[in-house]
Amino acid sequence: MKTSIISLLGSTLDAHGPRGKDRWNAWRPNVALAMQEDLHFDEFHLLYQSQFKGLADSVVRDIRTASPDTVVVPELMEFDDPWDFGEVYGKLYDYALARRFDREERDWYVHITTGSHVAQICLFLLNESHHLPGKLVQTSPSGKGSKRNCGPRGTYRVIDLELSRYDALARRFASEKRDDITSLKGGIETRNAAFNALIETVERVAVRSRDPILLTGPTGAGKSQLARRVYELRKAKGLLQGAFVDVNCATLRGDQATSALFGHRKGAYTGAAADRPGLLKAADGGLLFLDEIGELGADEQAMLLRAIEEKRFLPLGSDKEAESDFQLICGTNRDLRADVAAGRFREDLLSRIDLWSFRLPGLAERREDIEPNLDYELEQWNARTGKRLSFNKEARRRFLAWALDPATPWRGNFREFNACVTRLATLADGGRIAVADVEAEIARSHVASSKSHVESRTCNSRPATCDAAEGGQRLSDPLADVLGADFAERFDRFDLAQLRDVAEVCRASRTAAEAGKRLFAVSRLAKKTANDSDRLAKYLAKFGLSFRTLAADRESAN
Numbered sequence: 078m079k080t081s082i083i084s085l086l087g088s089t090l091d092a093h094g095p096r097g098k099d100r101w102n103a104w105r106p107n108v109a110l111a112m113q114e115d116l117h118f119d120e121f122h123l124l125y126q127s128q129f130k131g132l133a134d135s136v137v138r139d140i141r142t143a144s145p146d147t148v149v150v151p152e153l154m155e156f157d158d159p160w161d162f163g164e165v166y167g168k169l170y171d172y173a174l175a176r177r178f179d180r181e182e183r184d185w186y187v188h189i190t191t192g193s194h195v196a197q198i199c200l201f202l203l204n205e206s207h208h209l210p211g212k213l214v215q216t217s218p219s220g221k222g223s224k225r226n227c228g229p230r231g232t233y234r235v236i237d238l239e240l241s242r243y244d245a246l247a248r249r250f251a252s253e254k255r256d257d258i259t260s261l262k263g264g265i266e267t268r269n270a271a272f273n274a275l276i277e278t279v280e281r282v283a284v285r286s287r288d289p290i291l292l293t294g295p296t297g298a299g300k301s302q303l304a305r306r307v308y309e310l311r312k313a314k315g316l317l318q319g320a321f322v323d324v325n326c327a328t329l330r331g332d333q334a335t336s337a338l339f340g341h342r343k344g345a346y347t348g349a350a351a352d353r354p355g356l357l358k359a360a361d362g363g364l365l366f367l368d369e370i371g372e373l374g375a376d377e378q379a380m381l382l383r384a385i386e387e388k389r390f391l392p393l394g395s396d397k398e399a400e401s402d403f404q405l406i407c408g409t410n411r412d413l414r415a416d417v418a419a420g421r422f423r424e425d426l427l428s429r430i431d432l433w434s435f436r437l438p439g440l441a442e443r444r445e446d447i448e449p450n451l452d453y454e455l456e457q458w459n460a461r462t463g464k465r466l467s468f469n470k471e472a473r474r475r476f477l478a479w480a481l482d483p484a485t486p487w488r489g490n491f492r493e494f495n496a497c498v499t500r501l502a503t504l505a506d507g508g509r510i511a512v513a514d515v516e517a518e519i520a521r522s523h524v525a526s527s528k529s530h531v532e533s534r535t536c537n538s539r540p541a542t543c544d545a546a547e548g549g550q551r552l553s554d555p556l557a558d559v560l561g562a563d564f565a566e567r568f569d570r571f572d573l574a575q576l577r578d579v580a581e582v583c584r585a586s587r588t589a590a591e592a593g594k595r596l597f598a599v600s601r602l603a604k605k606t607a608n609d610s611d612r613l614a615k616y617l618a619k620f621g622l623s624f625r626t627l628a629a630d631r632e633s634a635n
């Protein structure tokens with residue numbers, strides 16, 4: 078492989094020493110580089126300023142003398158002010174971009190030495206960012222640890238930032254990255270591979286990008302929490318200074334919505350008693366989290382799009398635009414693509430907010446994380462109350478068996494799981510959770526689950542989501558997952574009511590026979606031969622469905 082080096086002419090050090098023959102006794106960084114016996118360059122690019130042309134010529138001659146096989150290429154590079162960091166970096170950067178380095182065919186080196194720190198720092202940065210290729214060669218007049226002058230040759234060392242010597246540094250960076258990932262996971266040692274991979278990507282995006290992020294997934298999967306943690310991570314890294322502004326769009330309606338988001342002038346509408354800056358303004362320099370973005374009205378969608386693109390918007394009743402530079406995370410449990418297709422959501426807004434789109438899996442999809450979450454929640458409880466709470470061995474086994482059972486749907490995900498642990502912790506006597514406590518909790522959960530199930534059956538007006546009883550939270554409709562978001566428009570309500578119940582039973586069953594047995598429990602008694610799974614298969618086929626598409630454990634379903 079041929080070798081090439083890029084080096085800057087030093088106006089002081091390269092002119093070092095007396096003129097005439099004696100100059101060969103003085104250490105001059107560029108000539109010294111050419112004098113190294115065990116280091117050879119086929120090509121020597123010497124960057125110089127026109128005011129030092131005379132010096133450059135003599136250094137070029139001396140390099141050729143010291144190393145006759147080296148082709149020296151003087152290259153002009155002007156700096157108005159060599160101490161101006163911006164200028165020096167900019168010029169070297171342009172130089173790096175303009176050149177096509179044959180990285181495959183040649184070993185490249187970049188020379189750094191004592192002298193103008195600005196230039197040295199810029200060379201280092203451009204090498205570290207791979208704009209200038211190869212390894213660094215560092216020259217100095219004296220040997221390691223000594224001030225003694227080593228003669229005209231001085232010493233050198235090669236620094237390869239990619240090399241294992243820098244593993245310790247790399248390990249430090251990796252450990253910082255691990256800390257970032259742990260903080261995004263709230264310190265929980267999650268085991269679900271898909272979730273862990275997702276968080277790793279979120280970490281990279283969170284620290285490298287300012288672009289909007291879209292978090293999707295069922296209610297209680299942790300979207301709001303993750304949004305806040307992304308904010309905290311960015312704040313800790315100095316990537317933003319402003320506030321975290323958390324808005325649930327489902328709570329915004331009409332004039333109130335526009336005014337809450339974009340602000341208003343006093344008297345803009347009845348009830349607007351004073352100026353209001355609005356939430357977008359509050360998020361200036363910080364992060365705006367628009368939860369349930371799919372609930373935003375058409376006017377607000379249009380205004381938001383402009384606010385994202387131009388960082389400007391018009392408050393209600395104002396003739397002067399306001400400015401706000403905010404980072405954005407949106408959350409939704411709706412299928413926004415389907416909303417776009419149905420004309421409910423702006424396509425241009427969606428493509429602006431979903432550059433980074435992450436779907437948080439529900440708890441039922443990551444049951445291996447139930448156990449670490451259980452321990453985490455108990456620790457949190459202990460920290461909050463200052464008491465020690467633990468499970469009986471058998472009670473813990475019973476709880477985990479139930480929580481991990483595919484028949485336990487965890488429709489409310491972490492919100493439901495955490496509530497469950499809170500109830501257990503509150504009701505436990507003497508700091509111990511006993512089997513009876515667990516059994517009581519399981520029974521309670523069954524009642525709550527069938528109640529929310531009834532509620533989800535009775536609201537059929539909104540196909541993909543529907544309001545559940547508590548706090549206006551929206552539960553995703555399991556039928557939407559398998560039939561598509563527009564399913565309510567394709568089937569009679571009469572059929573859907575029945576199908577929804579059938580689907581619930583299928584989701585909670587391991588085999589078609591088990592589901593059939595539950596569904597036809599009464600009528601089968603009157604029959605001579607029972608083939609419930611066949612009857613179920615025929616029923617589901619009417620909707621283009623099979624047990625496999627609905628079953629709790631889709632892998633092993635048959």
Ligand SMILES: Nc1ncnc2c1ncn2[C@@H]1O[C@H](COP(=O)(O)OP(=O)(O)O)[C@@H](O)[C@H]1O
Pocket residue numbers: 265294295296297298299300301302303408450491492495
């Ligand atoms: N990974 C998690 N582990 C434990 N608890 C979580 C996790 N993610 C969220 N939670 C908790 O679950 C509840 C619901 O989370 P949230 O972020 O509000 O969900 P979403 O916004 O998706 O509805 C919150 O109390 C939150 O603290």
Ligand SMILES: [Mg+2]
Pocket residue numbers: 300301302368408
């Ligand atoms: Mg939320």
